[in-house]
Amino acid sequence: MKVFVNRRIPETGINMLKEAGLEVFIPEHENLSHEEWLIYCQNHDAILSVGGEFKYDRDFFDQCPNIKTIALYSVGFDHVDIQEASRRNIPVGNTPDVLSKATSDVAFLLMQSVARRASYNFQKVKDGNWGDFDPLHALGQELYGKTLGILGLGRIGFEMAKKSKAAFDMNIIYHNRNRNEEAEKELNATYVSFEELVAQSDVLSIHANFTHEQKDLFNAPVFAKMKDNSIFINTARGGFQNEKDLYEALISKQIWGAGLDVTNPEPMSKESPLLELSSVCVLPHIGSATIEARTGMAKIAAENIIAFSKGEKIPYCANPEVYSVSS
Numbered sequence: 405m406k407v408f409v410n411r412r413i414p415e416t417g418i419n420m421l422k423e424a425g426l427e428v429f430i431p432e433h434e435n436l437s438h439e440e441w442l443i444y445c446q447n448h449d450a451i452l453s454v455g456g457e458f459k460y461d462r463d464f465f466d467q468c469p470n471i472k473t474i475a476l477y478s479v480g481f482d483h484v485d486i487q488e489a490s491r492r493n494i495p496v497g498n499t500p501d502v503l504s505k506a507t508s509d510v511a512f513l514l515m516q517s518v519a520r521r522a523s524y525n526f527q528k529v530k531d532g533n534w535g536d537f538d539p540l541h542a543l544g545q546e547l548y549g550k551t552l553g554i555l556g557l558g559r560i561g562f563e564m565a566k567k568s569k570a571a572f573d574m575n576i577i578y579h580n581r582n583r584n585e586e587a588e589k590e591l592n593a594t595y596v597s598f599e600e601l602v603a604q605s606d607v608l609s610i611h612a613n614f615t616h617e618q619k620d621l622f623n624a625p626v627f628a629k630m631k632d633n634s635i636f637i638n639t640a641r642g643g644f645q646n647e648k649d650l651y652e653a654l655i656s657k658q659i660w661g662a663g664l665d666v667t668n669p670e671p672m673s674k675e676s677p678l679l680e681l682s683s684v685c686v687l688p689h690i691g692s693a694t695i696e697a698r699t700g701m702a703k704i705a706a707e708n709i710i711a712f713s714k715g716e717k718i719p720y721c722a723n724p725e726v727y728s729v730s731s
């Protein structure tokens with residue numbers, strides 16, 4: 405089986421593929437054009453797919469009929485038309501669990517960074533502008549006992565809730581498709597409606613899968629219902645937030661601050677007005693960027709492809725319905 409890996413990933417994953425006897429191709433340059441990417445996909449049976457810039461939609465599947473499985477190097481699969489892949493019997497693998505700690509660490513870091521205005525204060529030092537002691541300048545807020553609202557209490561959301569409870573004894577509320585009994589029992593988390601989540605959270609952190617129906621879910625009317633001391637955190641997908649509305653909400657003090665590891669589009673433009681605000685901290689989508697998480701992701705993506713090559717079910721499957729349809 406011929407496997408196209410569109411970017412370099414930790415060697416462990418590549419070695420696993422080679423040791424399983426698979427033919428692995430990694431292009432020499434990394435910033436492939438859409439055309440180059442399509443040509444490589446047309447000539448391979450499987451893709452180990454890194455990054456979200458190219459979409460796996462109906463056109464893709466029509467143009468690349470040889471692709472039999474896609475092993476994503478991500479937990480998110482919003483760039484894949486899952487229904488279309490399932491209709492064509494193409495298993496799509498993703499990389500859950502291994503990045504939950506790393507990604508929730510970034511959400512936790514952003515929460516504290518915004519609460520204590522860390523990036524703004526760091527910038528002042530870098531600008532040679534340490535300034536005199538001022539009892540009233542750049543005051544942050546403490547998180548102890550505050551309410552953390554989690555949108556999407558899955559694996560990553562659970563890790564974020566656990567850390568926040570342990571560090572700051574935060575009161576956890578959440579909104580999710582399904583109730584999370586483990587979180588209710590272990591963390592005393594309370595299930596609330598989306599409206600209650602928005603209205604009651606001191607920190608609102610997004611950990612949900614993104615679907616296109618949720619585009620701009622956080623827009624002017626929603627920001628207007630948030631508390632004026634609230635902090636908005638997004639480490640999931642930038643599509644959840646309308647950035648113009650977020651900016652307006654921040655400058656009109658409808659909300660207090662925002663920490664983003666994901667933006668729309670990515671990369672965020674250097675000209676984004678959000679970058680001028682002392683209440684904002686933006687990171688360049690580094691949620692899973694640890695040696696441990698990225699190595700784990702490489703292993704899982706390789707395991708998915710190897711299982712497929714042996715005619716087995718892929719172990720980490722984003723569209724398990726492919727198996728119920730064919731069996």
Ligand code: 8YV
Binds near residue numbers: 453455477479692
């Ligand atoms: C990846 C991510 O780094 O897993 C995800 O969904 O957003 C990140 O971990 C990114 O998608 C690159 O494939």
